[in-house]
Amino acid sequence: MHIALFQPDIPQNAGTLARLCACLGVPLAIIEPAGFPTTDRAFLRAGMDYLDLAAITRHASFSAFEDWRRAAGRRLVLFTTTADRSFLDFSFAGSDVLLFGRESAGAPEHVHAAADARLTIPMVNGVRSLNVAVAAAMALTEALRQTGGFPPPGAGR
Numbered sequence: 665m666h667i668a669l670f671q672p673d674i675p676q677n678a679g680t681l682a683r684l685c686a687c688l689g690v691p692l693a694i695i696e697p698a699g700f701p702t703t704d705r706a707f708l709r710a711g712m713d714y715l716d717l718a719a720i721t722r723h724a725s726f727s728a729f730e731d732w733r734r735a736a737g738r739r740l741v742l743f744t745t746t747a748d749r750s751f752l753d754f755s756f757a758g759s760d761v762l763l764f765g766r767e768s769a770g771a772p773e774h775v776h777a778a779a780d781a782r783l784t785i786p787m788v789n790g791v792r793s794l795n796v797a798v799a800a801a802m803a804l805t806e807a808l809r810q811t812g813g814f815p816p817p818g819a820g821r
Contacts, residue, residue: 665813666691666738666761667800668729670775673767675697675707679715680797682707686718689815690804693761694722695729730778734759742771742779743803745793751783756807764796764803 667685672678672694685692700707702722704713708715733740742763743751763779765771776782785799793799808814 665756665807665811667804668693668695668761668763669796670695670763670765670771671697671699672796674796675700676709677767677795677797679707679709679712680793681800682718682720683714683763684797684801684804685720686714688804688808690808690813691719693729693732694720696724697724699766706782709778726775726778737802739780740778741783742776743783743799744770744776744782744784745784746770746776746783747782748785749783751780751803751806752782752786754781756810758811758813759764760807762800762803762807764800767796794813809820 667690682692732748738759738761741760
């Protein structure tokens with residue numbers, strides 16, 4: 665299982681997800697260009713001392729990310745507010761890449777077209793979207809639950 669962020673805008677969200685990925689042993693991919701450098705204070709503060717434990721790979725472009733993903737034989741699962749299928753009705757695989765779009769604009773059409781599946785997190789009417797770090801945590805939790813990918817209890821102590 666991998667988490668991928670498409671051109672993230674907000675360093676605090678990326679830092680929070682780097683920390684989540686470090687704690688759960690899940691690699692994080694950042695697809696450039698990001699709206700901040702990885703030396704950004706907000707990114708470093710949100711990731712705390714977990715950034716050294718996180719397996720973070722930066723891809724220079726979506727095309728470079730796609731080359732890596734296809735070579736690895738990984739399915740691309742895009743989370744988007746425009747999908748009709750709930751993530752709760754999807755069968756995840758341990759090799760999936762869970763992709764989340766920009767906080768400001770989501771993912772463009774060419775990213776939607778490249779996805780093997782497009783999923784949404786059901787929400788009440790009248791709201792726009794969840795925070796990307798919250799949405800990724802929810803999605804990753806379900807994916808790891810389905811695939812048995814959580815670290816064993818007590819592993820982090």
